[in-house]
Each structure stands twice: as C-alpha cells, then as structure tokens.
Amino acid sequence: MADLDTAYPVNLLVAGRPCLVVGGGTVAARKVEGLLACGALLHVVSPVVDDEIRGWPEVTVDKRPYRKGDIEGCRLVISATDSAEVNRAVYDDCEAAGIWVCGADDPDHCSFTLPSVVRRASLVVTVSTGGRSPAMARWLREQLESQIGPEYEVLLDLVARHRAVAKADGRSPAYADWQKALDSDMLDLIRTGDLESARKRLETCLSSS
Numbered sequence: 736m737a738d739l740d741t742a743y744p745v746n747l748l749v750a751g752r753p754c755l756v757v758g759g760g761t762v763a764a765r766k767v768e769g770l771l772a773c774g775a776l777l778h779v780v781s782p783v784v785d786d787e788i789r790g791w792p793e794v795t796v797d798k799r800p801y802r803k804g805d806i807e808g809c810r811l812v813i814s815a816t817d818s819a820e821v822n823r824a825v826y827d828d829c830e831a832a833g834i835w836v837c838g839a840d841d842p843d844h845c846s847f848t849l850p851s852v853v854r855r856a857s858l859v860v861t862v863s864t865g866g867r868s869p870a871m872a873r874w875l876r877e878q879l880e881s882q883i884g885p886e887y888e889v890l891l892d893l894v895a896r897h898r899a900v901a902k903a904d905g906r907s908p909a910y911a912d913w914q915k916a917l918d919s920d921m922l923d924l925i926r927t928g929d930l931e932s933a934r935k936r937l938e939t940c941l942s943s944s
Contacts, residue, residue, distance in 0.1 A: 742848065742865060747835075750774030753808055757801045757825050758815035759784035762839050766813045767794060769849070780805050781816070803828050813849075815839035842866030851876035855888040857895075886925045893921070893930075897937055916940035 754770050756763050759781030767788055770777050779788055780797045788794060797805075801821055806812055806828050814825040814836065826844035829836035838844035842865065850861035851872040860883060862875040894916070898908045916937050924933035 742863070744850075744861070744863070746859065747811065749811060752776060752810040753778065754811045754813075755780065755805060755809045756813045756815060757781065757805070757821065758839070759788055759796075759798075760815070760817070761785065763813075763815035764788050766815050766839060766849075767791065769852075770813075775811075801825060806832055806834055809834055812836045813839060814841075814844065840866075840869060853879045853883055855883060855885060856891070858883075858887055858891050886922060889925045889930070890917075890922055890933075893925075893934060893937055897941065911941045913941075
C-alpha cells in the first residue's frame with residue numbers, strides 16, 4: 736500500500752488536457768463532474784454508462800470494457816469501477832506509462848488521491864484523509880462549507896486587487912502587513928455589505944505597516 740501519510744498536495748491544472756474516467760456508474764459520474772468543472776477534455780470508457788454521464792455533451796464515451804490502449808495520450812486517469820481486476824489493470828498500465836492515476840475508494844491503486852473540495856471562486860480549500868475515510872473527508876468539507884461563506888470570495892478579491900495595484904506601482908507586496916489586514920474587521924464589514932469600509936480598512940492597515 737502507498738504511504739499516503741507523506742503525500743505531496745498539489746492543484747493539477749487539467750483544463751484543455753485529455754483525461755480518462757474508466758467506469759460509468761454513480762461514483763464515475765462524480766469524478767466526471769469534477770473534471771468537467773476544471774475544464775478537462777474528458778473521455779469515458781465503460782460497458783454500462785449512466786444517463787447522467789451521457790447527458791454531458793462535452794464528454795466522449797466508448798461503451799465497452801477497458802483496453803490497455805485507452806490511456807494513451809492521457810494526462811490523468813481515474814478508475815471508478817466495481818471490479819478490482821479492472822482497477823488494478825488500469826493502475827498497472829498507467830504506472831508503466833508514467834500517467835497519474837486514481838483508483839476511486841482504492842488507495843492501493845493510486846498514484847494520487849482526490850480530496851474533498853470547498854470552492855469559493857479562486858479560493859479552494861481541500862480536505863484529505865489519504866483515502867482512509869472518504870466519509871470523514873466529506874463530513875469535514877461540509878463543516879468548512881458552513882463556515883467559509885461567499886464573503887471569503889469577496890475578501891480574496893479585495894486583497895488580490897490591492898496586491899495587483901501595489902505590484903503595478905512598483906511596490907513589493909511581500910513587505911505589506913497582510914496578516915494585520917486579514918485580522919482586522921474586514922470580513923465583518925463585508926458580511927454587512929459595507930464593501931467601501933472594508934476597502935478603506937485594508938488600505939489603512941497596509942499603509943501603516
């Protein structure tokens with residue numbers, strides 16, 4: 736079994752890149768949906784394919800069993816079948832070809848694992864249990880979703896815009912006291928809809944640093 740305690744967390748940029756999902760059931764549909772949301776060029780191979788997957792016009796489908804050549808040209812592969820034999824074959828083929836592969840709910844056949852994700856536009860928070868308990872990862876994600884609301888997206892936009900202006904003016908954002916600004920009442924001001932006061936608070940905190 737892979738040592739997932741030392742897994743190196745990354746964000747993969749799959750937009751415009753060919754990806755493969757082997758499997759056509761409910762679990763596979765969740766993986767397809769996640770990849771599509773990130774702009775992947777997606778192909779599905781499975782003898783049986785759910786209506787949900789067939790309903791995405793941007794997804795190409797081969798309704799047949801997996802073949803070794805299916806992984807050729809792919810940047811990333813997810814195996815989400817109910818067959819341990821198929822999942823193992825996909826993993827072995829991808830490992831031999833140097834392609835990143837994830838066996839859904841099968842950490843023994845993964846070169847990467849998929850965390851639970853909270854998205855607020857460009858703000859992405861992930862939770863992973865290294866494949867040991869997907870249910871706990873989902874539960875923690877739900878806890879975070881209830882705490883990290885859309886106001887954090889607005890906060891990120893304010894901070895990012897100020898950073899861009901500083902860089903355009905030839906000032907180094909690295910020397911600004913961002914911690915002081917983020918620890919201020921900016922978030923509370925955003926929650927009340929007072930964006931102008933939040934913007935002024937940001938400028939005050941950074942100008943005094």
